[in-house]
Amino acid sequence: MPETMAMNVIGQKDMLFILPEIILTVGLLAILCLTMMTHKKTRHENAGLMQVSLVFVLGSLAALIWQFAQQPSMEPETMMFGALRADLFSYVMRAMLLAGLGITVAISHAFLERNTKIIGDFYALVMGATLGGMVLSAANDLAAVFIGLETLSITSYVLAGYLRRTTRSAEASFKYLVYGGMGTAIFLFGLSLVYGLSGSTNFSDIATALAAYQGVMHPTLLLMVIMVFAALAFKLSIAPFHMWAPDVYEGAPTPVSAFLSVVSKTAAFAVTIRLLMVIFPGFPAWAELWTILAVLSMTIGNFVALKQRNVKRLLAYSTVAHAGYMLTGLVVGSSAGVGSIVYYLMTYLFMNLGAFACVIYFGILTGSDDIESYRGMVQKRPGLVLAFSIFLLSLAGIPITAGFFAKFFLFQAVIMSNPAYTWLVIVALLNSTVSLAYYINIIRLMVVKEPSDAVNAIPAHTSTPWALGSALTISVAATLLLGVFASQFLNYSTESVKQLVQERPVVVSQGLKR
Amino acid sequence: MFEVGLYHYITLAAVLFSIGLYGVLSSRNAIRVLMCIELMLNAVNINLVAFNNFINIEDLGGQVFSIFILTVSAAEASVGLAILIALYRSRKSVDMERFNLLKW
Amino acid sequence: MDETTFAGLYQFGFWVFAATMVAGALGVVFHRSIVYSALMLLITFLSIAAVFVLLNAPFIAAAQVLVYAVGLTIVLIFGIMLTGDKPFVDPVGQERPNRFWLMPAVASTIFLGFLIWALLYPTMGFSGINGIFVSLMDPATNPATLPSVQAISTDGGITVIGQLLFSRYLIPFEVASILLLLAMMGAILLSKRTFPEEEGETLATVETIEPYAPQVNIEGNTPSLSSSHSEVEEKETLGVH
Numbered sequence: 001m002p003e004t005m006a007m008n009v010i011g012q013k014d015m016l017f018i019l020p021e022i023i024l025t026v027g028l029l030a031i032l033c034l035t036m037m038t039h040k041k042t043r044h045e046n047a048g049l050m051q052v053s054l055v056f057v058l059g060s061l062a063a064l065i066w067q068f069a070q071q072p073s074m075e076p077e078t079m080m081f082g083a084l085r086a087d088l089f090s091y092v093m094r095a096m097l098l099a100g101l102g103i104t105v106a107i108s109h110a111f112l113e114r115n116t117k118i119i120g121d122f123y124a125l126v127m128g129a130t131l132g133g134m135v136l137s138a139a140n141d142l143a144a145v146f147i148g149l150e151t152l153s154i155t156s157y158v159l160a161g162y163l164r165r166t167t168r169s170a171e172a173s174f175k176y177l178v179y180g181g182m183g184t185a186i187f188l189f190g191l192s193l194v195y196g197l198s199g200s201t202n203f204s205d206i207a208t209a210l211a212a213y214q215g216v217m218h219p220t221l222l223l224m225v226i227m228v229f230a231a232l233a234f235k236l237s238i239a240p241f242h243m244w245a246p247d248v249y250e251g252a253p254t255p256v257s258a259f260l261s262v263v264s265k266t267a268a269f270a271v272t273i274r275l276l277m278v279i280f281p282g283f284p285a286w287a288e289l290w291t292i293l294a295v296l297s298m299t300i301g302n303f304v305a306l307k308q309r310n311v312k313r314l315l316a317y318s319t320v321a322h323a324g325y326m327l328t329g330l331v332v333g334s335s336a337g338v339g340s341i342v343y344y345l346m347t348y349l350f351m352n353l354g355a356f357a358c359v360i361y362f363g364i365l366t367g368s369d370d371i372e373s374y375r376g377m378v379q380k381r382p383g384l385v386l387a388f389s390i391f392l393l394s395l396a397g398i399p400i401t402a403g404f405f406a407k408f409f410l411f412q413a414v415i416m417s418n419p420a421y422t423w424l425v426i427v428a429l430l431n432s433t434v435s436l437a438y439y440i441n442i443i444r445l446m447v448v449k450e451p452s453d454a455v456n457a458i459p460a461h462t463s464t465p466w467a468l469g470s471a472l473t474i475s476v477a478a479t480l481l482l483g484v485f486a487s488q489f490l491n492y493s494t495e496s497v498k499q500l501v502q503e504r505p506v507v508v509s510q511g512l513k514r
Numbered sequence: 515m516f517e518v519g520l521y522h523y524i525t526l527a528a529v530l531f532s533i534g535l536y537g538v539l540s541s542r543n544a545i546r547v548l549m550c551i552e553l554m555l556n557a558v559n560i561n562l563v564a565f566n567n568f569i570n571i572e573d574l575g576g577q578v579f580s581i582f583i584l585t586v587s588a589a590e591a592s593v594g595l596a597i598l599i600a601l602y603r604s605r606k607s608v609d610m611e612r613f614n615l616l617k618w
Numbered sequence: 619m620d621e622t623t624f625a626g627l628y629q630f631g632f633w634v635f636a637a638t639m640v641a642g643a644l645g646v647v648f649h650r651s652i653v654y655s656a657l658m659l660l661i662t663f664l665s666i667a668a669v670f671v672l673l674n675a676p677f678i679a680a681a682q683v684l685v686y687a688v689g690l691t692i693v694l695i696f697g698i699m700l701t702g703d704k705p706f707v708d709p710v711g712q713e714r715p716n717r718f719w720l721m722p723a724v725a726s727t728i729f730l731g732f733l734i735w736a737l738l739y740p741t742m743g744f745s746g747i748n749g750i751f752v753s754l755m756d757p758a759t760n761p762a763t764l765p766s767v768q769a770i771s772t773d774g775g776i777t778v779i780g781q782l783l784f785s786r787y788l789i790p791f792e793v794a795s796i797l798l799l800l801a802m803m804g805a806i807l808l809s810k811r812t813f814p815e816e817e818g819e820t821l822a823t824v825e826t827i828e829p830y831a832p833q834v835n836i837e838g839n840t841p842s843l844s845s846s847h848s849e850v851e852e853k854e855t856l857g858v859h
Contacts, residue, residue: 010788018789025796032803083789121807128800135793143579143790150586151797154593158804164600171605171613173597173808178547181590182538185554188583189531192561196524199570199754201579202786219736220750518632520751523673524737526636530643530662532730537647539722545697549646549659552690556666559678567673570754572764574775577675578782584678585794588685589801595697596805602701603811 010080017079017086020064020094021134027056028127035120046119050109050467053123057105061098064091076499078140082202085140088496092342093137093270100263100349101130106471107357108255114364115253116163125162126259129155133267137274142191142201145271149187149235152267153180156260160252172251179244183234190227193220194279207279214281225280229289232275235268238327239297242320249316254363257312258356261319266345269326273338276330277500290331291424297324298431305438311359311371314438315352318395321435322348328424329410334417335501339494340410346489347402347482351394354475358388361468366454371442376451380458387476389443394479396439397432402482407432409490523564531557544601544608548594555587631672639665652702656695663687674767676774 015022031053038045068074068091076087084090104126112119132151139145157180161173195201197220198209213221230241237245249257280286301321308314326344329337359369361384366373378385394403411425482489530553537550559580566576602608638661645658663686670679739750761767769778783791 028796080789081786083786118807121803125800125804128796131796132793135789141786141790143582143787144793146579147582147586147790147793147797150590151793151800154586154590154797155800155804157590157593157597158800158808161597161600161808164597164808165604167601167604170597170601170808174544174594174601174613177590177594177597178538178544178551181548181551181594182535182554184590185531185534185551185558188555188558189561192558192565195562195576195579196565196569196751199565200573201575218750219739223733223736518629521738521749522632522636523669525734526639526669528730528733528737529640532726532733533640533643533647535729536722536726539725540719541647543652545652545694545701546646546655548697549655549694552659552686553643553646553662556663556686559682560666560669563670563673563675563678565751567675568753569751571674571761572755572766574766574778574782575786577678577775578779578787580675580678581681581779581783582787582790582794584681584685586797588690589798591690592693592805593801593808595693596808598697599700599809608701 014079016067017084019067020060020098021131023056023060023063024098024127024131024134027053027060028124028131030056031120031124031127035124038120041117041119043113046113047109049120049123050105053105053127054102054467057098057102057127061095061102064095064098067091068095074499076502078204079138082204083141083144084135084138085203086138087499088492089270089274089342089500090138092492092496093266094134096266096346096349097130097133097137097263100259100266100353101126103350103353103357103471103475104255104259104263106467107258107353107360108253110364110465110468111253111255111360118162122159122162122255125155125159126263129159129259130263133263133270136267137270139271139274140203142195142203142206145275146188146191148267149271150184152264153184153235156180156256156264159256159259160248162253162256168251169253172248175251176244176248179234183231183241186227186234187231190224190229190231193224194228197221197224203274203278210279225286226289228275228280229272232268232272233293236265236272236323237316237320238293238323239300239320242297242300245320246313246316249319250310250313250369254312254356254360254369257316258353258360261315261356262349262352265319265323266349269341269345272330273341273497274500276333277338277497281333287331287333290327291421294324294327294331294424295427297321297327298428299324302431302434302438305435308438309371311362311369311374311442314371314442315355315359318435318438319352321431322352322395324431325407325410325428328414328421328428331424332414332417332421334413335497336413336494337410337417338500339497340406340413340490342493342496343486343490344406344410346493347394347406347479350475350478350482351391351401351403354472354479355388355391355395357468357472357475358384358391361464361472362388365458366452368454371445373452373454374442374446375449376455377446379451380455380460384472385443385446387472388446390476390479392439392442396436398436400480400483402479402486405483405486409486520564520568523568524561527557527560527564530554530560542610544598544610544613545595547610548591548598551594552587552591555583559583628672631668635665635668635672638662639669652698653695656691656698659694660687660691663691674770674775676770677776677779680774 034049074088079086105123112122129152132148135144136148139148157173157177160176161170163169198206200206234241298321301317301324305314305317326341329341362374363369394401397403397407414421414425534550534553538547541547562576562580605612642658642662646655649655667679667682670682766778769775
């Protein structure tokens with residue numbers, strides 16, 4: 001109502017809260033202008049574009065960390081007329097998204113230089129997509145969720161088709177759009193039912209309104225939950241809604257696959273966790289639904305990955321399997337369980353982006369994404385093979401690496417929260433053993449086998465592009481060190497989710513009378 | 515039964531949504547697939563506006579939400595057509611069955 | 619006009635527009651010519667706009683006409699013209715309109731059944747005409763006296779919607795503007811025609827694929843498509859893009 005609305009105005013606090021988004025937007029526009037100004041597309045200009053985008057991404061990350069450091073106590077509050085929520089969770093997730101974006105920008109440059117002359121637009125698009133993800137992970141309103149999700153998705157469709165002259169890329173893009181459009185429609189139908197049941201688009205009002213339906217077994221509620229979460233499962237590429245992922249990851253340019261598998265997925269997990277913890281706690285058929293999806297996702301992901309010969313396809317299926325592991329935390333729904341998902345996402349960010357960085361580098365060296373073409377790589381690039389092995393072992397969950405700690409804490413939290421789900425953890429562990437087979441197989445090919453023709457053709461020494469090199473170094477360091485400092489990071493993750501849980505008993509807004 | 519109320523509108527939306535779903539799943543022409551996605555999104559708009567009218571007309575939040583859907587779905591359709599044109603250049607076809615470089 | 623005539627007209631309007639909407643939607647899916655499908659889509663969009671008017675949303679109805687019925691349909695027709703050599707014949711649909719029909723038909727019928735069952739399930743103790751969707755409005759107040767309804771009757775609700783867009787929905791509104799910018803840029807990027815030398819010689823991955831030629835023999839039987847698939851083998855020189 002106009003009267004009550006006039007009381008709120010945007011203050012300094014609101015602007016400071018969205019400062020990282022503002023910096024990212026300014027960066028995006030700056031890149032667009034710079035792209036228009038640099039006609040000649042020399043090596044130098046292209047490198048400049050990448051550096052400018054990196055500066056803006058790091059500036060945005062710095063602003064976020066500065067904001068975070070300002071408020072040690074971190075009282076959750078709503079921002080921008082209740083559209084966004086400033087809490088620990090939003091800070092943690094947005095920091096992860098920006099870190100993922102920074103690494104993506106750094107690793108994509110060498111690939112783009114090699115494959116296309118249109119470079120600036122790529123950075124603008126990934127920055128826009130991350131902006132959508134950031135809004136998504138702080139959203140406190142259905143409209144913000146929807147717009148954030150669509151900004152992420154529509155830019156992703158374009159990115160997947162970035163090498164438009166390549167049929168494979170255009171085809172991946174179109175498939176992504178058709179599946180994604182269907183997913184969006186289903187998600188929106190679910191959201192419209194949420195609106196119908198609560199009469200508001202604000203999370204606080206919805207949580208209050210939906211609390212009245214707790215314990216009620218009504219098919220409309222079931223329909224709402226199924227539609228919303230089927231669509232989210234789709235965005236998270238959880239089996240049986242994963243069929244788009246391998247095609248898109250294989251067809252899209254490799255940096256885009258990296259971006260989709262990490263940044264996109266982190267944002268989708270952020271909104272899933274927020275919806276689950278804040279507005280849908282304790283809905284019927286909840287845990288059962290997620291249990292089925294988790295088991296399916298792990299099993300299908302791992303077993304299909306076993307027979308993949310294209311490394312991007314293999315990583316796509318491994319992504320499906322990892323989403324399945326993370327779901328076990330959602331099944332128990334405790335703050336420890338969900339908190340370990342956040343920690344898992346942190347480690348997953350670095351190891352998966354690192355693995356994709358290696359794939360990009362191998363692709364540049366050998367001109368192929370076939371696993372067979374990596375045969376005997378150790379004889380030419382031992383350092384790179386070592387880095388790739390670290391990422392793969394971390395993805396498999398071998399001790400000392402961060403991937404091990406992530407799995408360990410996750411499964412521990414699941415058993416501690418609800419011992420009835422021990423069987424689920426056993427299934428997950430068996431699945432990790434299966435996954436070991438295909439990860440180790442790649443390492444074995446690279447180390448033990450005789451070099452393939454493609455590897456033999458690699459010159460003995462070429463200089464590594466500095467951006468790719470430093471991104472790889474950071475990823476290796478993070479993969480090794482996140483495990484060492486696991487307890488601190490886990491603490492943050494669990495704290496952030498605890499705040500979400502505390503948000504549940506919400507103040508009724510003045511606008512609604514019920 | 516013939517007194518038109520909320521349930522008439524949401525049933526109408528459900529019917530439209532299902533027709534759109536059938537079209538997306540079955541059409542061979544890629545442009546028709548895009549049209550059917552638009553039908554599904556329009557069904558959601560009907561739902562939102564109907565809920566707004568019958569549940570909470572004091573606050574036009576549902577109508578504003580449907581404006582966002584309107585905006586975004588138009589953007590999505592135009593991006594879809596652009597991708598399709600890029601694809602048509604190399605494929606010389608808009609037949610979903612011909613998009614077979616990647617397995618569906 | 620007295621109350622009952624108005625109510626009668628309202629009911630009549632609903633059924634008429636519902637019928638044209640469903641008929642139009644069916645036409646979109648089943649008509650053999652893709653251009654007629656686009657026209658059917660136009661009819662559907664217009665009926666939806668009419669339904670919005672019935673639902674106290676004249677502004678949304680106007681936006682629906684402007685964005686969907688005028689803008690989007692024309693863009694789609696452009697798309698049809700650009701992607702078909704003979705615009706009024708759907709080369710794909712003439713041959714066989716659907717990829718497969720049984721599975722989608724079963725799936726969407728089950729889906730529709732589930733939707734209707736779930737939405738129209740007996741009220742289960744939820745009183746009121748709206749069933750589980752409990753109305754937030756105070757039954758004692760006359761809706762016509764509400765400020766928002768009065769705003770709708772005077773200016774179509776534009777003021778209220780505008781206030782909402784610039785307060786509660788400010789963030790979605792601003793992000794939507796960035797989304798539109800990026801979508802526009804993406805659409806230009808993807809559909810711009812370029813020549814190989816413009817994009818760099820290193821792009822060795824441009825595939826040459828045989829143009830599509832519908833193969834219908836005299837009897838009208840479609841030859842099995844799997845045979846033509848094998849011709850379109852991947853001809854990538856490099857696996858990486």
